[in-house]
Amino acid sequence: MRLILLGAPGAGKGTQAEVIREKLSIPAVSTGNILREAQKNGTELGLKAKSYMESGALVPDEVVIGILKERIAQEDCQNGFILDGFPRTVPQAQALEEMGVEIDRVVDLEVPDETILERMGGRRVCESCGASYHLLYNPPKSPDVCDKDGGRLVIRKDDAPETVRQRLQVYHEQTEPLKAFYESRGKLRIVEGQEEVADTTRLVLQALED
Ligand code: AMP
Numbered sequence: 001m002r003l004i005l006l007g008a009p010g011a012g013k014g015t016q017a018e019v020i021r022e023k024l025s026i027p028a029v030s031t032g033n034i035l036r037e038a039q040k041n042g043t044e045l046g047l048k049a050k051s052y053m054e055s056g057a058l059v060p061d062e063v064v065i066g067i068l069k070e071r072i073a074q075e076d077c078q079n080g081f082i083l084d085g086f087p088r089t090v091p092q093a094q095a096l097e098e099m100g101v102e103i104d105r106v107v108d109l110e111v112p113d114e115t116i117l118e119r120m121g122g123r124r125v126c127e128s129c130g131a132s133y134h135l136l137y138n139p140p141k142s143p144d145v146c147d148k149d150g151g152r153l154v155i156r157k158d159d160a161p162e163t164v165r166q167r168l169q170v171y172h173e174q175t176e177p178l179k180a181f182y183e184s185r186g187k188l189r190i191v192e193g194q195e196e197v198a199d200t201t202r203l204v205l206q207a208l209e210d
């Protein structure tokens with residue numbers, strides 16, 4: 001199963017990707033996590049991406065396409081993967097096709113902007129493994145400690161309200177056209193994000209089956 005999760009920032013892609021990853025035993029690939037990791041390690045890639053990410057803009061296509069290509073060439077991706085946060089532009093989707101990657105399904109998680117702005121305040125991410133939590137919807141056992149590895153949970157810089165607004169605008173302008181792109185290929189399924197993570201998961205799994 002090669003799956004793409006589409007949706008606005010804060011729609012719950014990361015959370016759903018984690019759940020599906022466990023259910024289907026295929027890796028979840030998040031370009032956002034790879035970029036944050038690169039920043040944390042102070043690599044050249046991290047430096048290059050930093051200013052874009054902090055302002056809520058997209059990192060240039062050629063940079064993320066290169067990252068993605070390298071990642072899905074790895075052994076663990078050979079039986080499938082879940083893409084979370086890639087593609088985000090039509091040229092990125094075209095690049096995926098040009099690489100010869102056959103996508104089985106594209107699930108678009110729909111959540112209204114207003115709900116996203118409300119939700120973002122509770123978002124936390126693990127400093128060491130990148131796992132995402134929400135204090136209300138997907139709470140860690142302890143408010144600032146990662147359940148998986150005990151890492152510290154922090155608020156992402158790009159989750160600040162002004163940045164979130166900027167990211168939503170970028171989403172509508174640059175990423176939303178991907179719905180038509182995949183609709184025209186018969187791959188798109190739309191899932192309305194539910195209040196409960198488990199309810200959304202059920203709908204996502206249904207969308208993979210039909
Ligand atoms: P995310 O964790 O998916 O919300 O990504 C965080 C930030 O990383 C985004 O706001 C972008 O600046 C950058 N980013 C992640 N994935 C991509 C992508 N496919 N194309 C361009 N920028 C990306």
Ligand code: ZN
Nearest residue numbers: 126129146151
């Ligand atoms: Zn962790």
